Amino acid sequence: MKTVDFSNPHRKKHFDFFREMNHPHFNITANVEISRLLPFLKDNKFPINIGMVYLLARTANEIPEFRWRIRGDKVVEHPLVHPSFTVSTDVADVFSFCSVDFSYDSSMFFDKASTIMENMKTNPSLEDEIGRDDFLFMSTFPWVSFTSIQHAMHYHPSDSVPRIIWGKFFEQDGKTLMPLSVQAHHAIVDGRHIGQFFQDFEAMASAPSDFF
Structure with a gap:
């Protein structure tokens, strides 16, 4: 872990400007194409x-x-x-959090995630490890192809963990699309970064065998 030094005066002003806001997060929701990703996951029996x-x-x-x-x-x-x-859990009709250490090795990640998810079915948790902020908060909302979403969260002290949520897949013009929402703290993430996120995800989803 390293400290980010805002040596550019304008970038520092941008950070200070948004950091002082009561509602410093912004959220972008758009449909992304998963026409190749979905059959790839199914064909390879990946959850x-x-x-x-x-x-x-x-x-x-x-x-x-x-x-x-x-x-x-x-x-x-x-x-x-x-x-x-x-x-989802077996003990209640509300969800559990499931934290998995990320690995670029997809097989390793799938194995770890499957084991932890199975445990969470009967031993659910709503707590992340205290003192850690190296998370990405994610969720799925498979019932609706939503067009916007609002997250419950504490704004102060600064919560700068991005929120990512995806919704119900749907067919349109011969493509399989998925609503995707990305929320981030505007002091550190700008519009171009979220734009890059959407573009990069679609690029990976169009050639899944290169990334799994």
């Missing part, structure tokens, strides 16, 4: 939910700003950030 978590986490990890976190007046950059995502 679709874990496949989405893996590829979305991989996309985020390859953009430095998605690994930045605000700590007081400073910003740190983690070498990796790890998905903490929602899963």
